[in-house]
Amino acid sequence: MTSEQPEVVSARLAEVEHAVLARTPEHHVDPSLDAIRALMDLMGEPQRAFPVVHITGTNGKTSTSRMIERLLRELGLRTGRFTSPHLTDIRERIAFDGEPISPERFVAAWDDVAPYLEIIDARAREAGEPLINYFQVLTAMAFSAFADAPVDVAVVEVGLGGTWDSTNVADGQVAVITPIGIDHERLLGSTVEQIATEKAGIIKPGAVAVLGTQKREAAEVLLHRAGEVGADVVVEGQQIGLLSREVAVGGQLVSVRGIGGDYEDLFLPLHGEHQAHNLVTAIAAVEAFVGGGTDRLDPEVVRVAVADMTSPGRMEVVRRSPTVVVDAAHNPAGAQVLAAAVDEAFSFRRLVGVVAVLSDKDPEGILAALEPVLDEVVVTRTSSSRAMNPDDLGEVAVEVFGEDRVHVVGRLPDALARAVDLAEQDGDLGVGVLATGSVTMAADVRTLLGVR
Incomplete structure (x- = not known):
């Protein structure tokens, strides 16, 4: 061959x-x-x-x-x-x-x-x-x-x-x-x-x-x-x-x-x-x-x-205007590290999360770690067969964020678009979207935005 x-x-x-x-x-x-x-x-x-x-x-x-x-x-x-x-x-x-x-x-x-x-x-x-x-x-x-x-x-x-x-x-x-x-x-x-x-x-x-x-x-x-x-x-x-x-x-x-x-x-x-x-x-x-x-x-x-070091899918900026960051954090410890890194590296005036979690993970722990840095969160599902049902994840998110800050969107492309709209609702300067919760989330968003 x-x-x-x-x-x-x-x-x-x-x-x-x-x-x-x-x-x-x-x-x-x-x-x-x-x-x-x-x-x-x-x-x-x-x-x-x-x-x-x-x-x-x-x-x-x-x-x-x-x-x-x-x-x-x-x-x-x-x-x-x-x-x-x-x-x-x-x-x-x-x-x-x-x-x-x-x-x-x-x-x-x-x-x-x-x-x-x-x-x-x-x-x-x-x-x-x-x-x-x-x-x-x-x-x-x-x-x-x-x-x-x-x-x-x-x-x-x-x-x-x-x-x-x-x-x-x-x-x-x-x-x-x-x-x-x-x-x-x-x-x-x-x-x-x-x-x-x-x-x-x-x-x-x-x-x-x-x-x-x-x-x-x-x-x-x-x-x-x-x-x-x-x-x-x-x-x-x-x-x-x-x-x-x-x-x-x-x-x-x-x-x-x-x-x-x-x-x-x-x-x-x-x-x-x-x-x-x-x-x-x-x-x-x-x-x-x-x-x-x-x-x-x-x-x-x-x-x-x-x-020259790189780490795709880890605190990776995959789009500008607005800034979209993907990260493969999939457990509470990883989410805590991610939240601290976002807070340190970026000065977002407004940040909206897009989160999908696998069904065998700790959604409450992940969401609780992210809550301090997110103004609102859109919960969804990825292409993984192990992805948690968005409605179930939404219930967990409401317990962490409160009902007014949580949005449930079944399809990831729609969820990403919704997050962008929410981030830009008061203007597009200094706003961002953070997509995280699993490796599949990072991969799917990279693919949606044409990142190779």
Whole structure:
């Protein structure tokens, strides 16, 4: 298959996407690595062909993954990056040197995995066990593609948790844990300690664990795991940290203490204090990976990489006049961080929210976190089959905002238009719309407004 055959490539790509999407949904989790390990064994363990930086946490995983990858790339390394979920195209999840995998490579990765997948599926049917799901298949495809390239390093974000996540068949030389909070309670547990225990599973013997700012309960679990397996530990607020930060046009100016030294006056073109803290852990992770944390990175290399960092769907301005901001915040902790970042980065005279939440999330917690920064809210639904019914979400919103500030609109395009009208009702200067509540919300609004 070559680039001279675009029709063939397009047809095959559609076939492969259909085959992958037809698998059991990724949020249907089997708490076992047996099937994915068996698949990897049949394929010759491609995940062992390259070193890995492994990332988990509750919020900030994708942004931190992208930061780490950008730094490694600026150091001259050929990178693979596996993140989830995607915004508009499934191929975004598997990236080479910062760019989504090509259609040809995506199809080739499926062709590498498919024969072995049939064997594992047959075994599962015979044993009456669950078939490998959508996310596990994509994990196998990513590892196969990275080994085939080959890459110098893969930056791998967990899909859910850590211990039982399919990415955990790889052993990260560096394990990064962003702040841990309450999310995915049905699958990970209802306390910070339980969730931290699941996420601690990515810390492997001999690795370096880089811990972002953690609640005490989470930190204790993570440090205990590191001690058990003999991993070195780097903790934000101790060896590493944020030295200074000030808001700047288009982002922020930050100074960071890494493991090997300080990096001053870095322009980070992302909004919010949380992104500055993500950068702290990203720099430390790269220091740990390339030199065990003993040496300072070239400050100019860091400066160039940081100035080029992006995080689509995270505090992203997707339209002007009025300003429309999308953010993938999907739990109360993420919504709290978003509200603080909006308040700091923008000086809106009037801000209207467009919010849709998945049915297994905490709508009251999300809406309560957003209420202080929103003048009114339009609740709706996204394209996700898991989206909460707008009428039900509206009832929750009324409890938080009061009836006069809540509008229920069933279709997202209409909801976005309604929010724009509400924002501009007293003029269009200094007004904005914030679309949030789920990754799907960020993706759908980006698509509606033609953002690629």
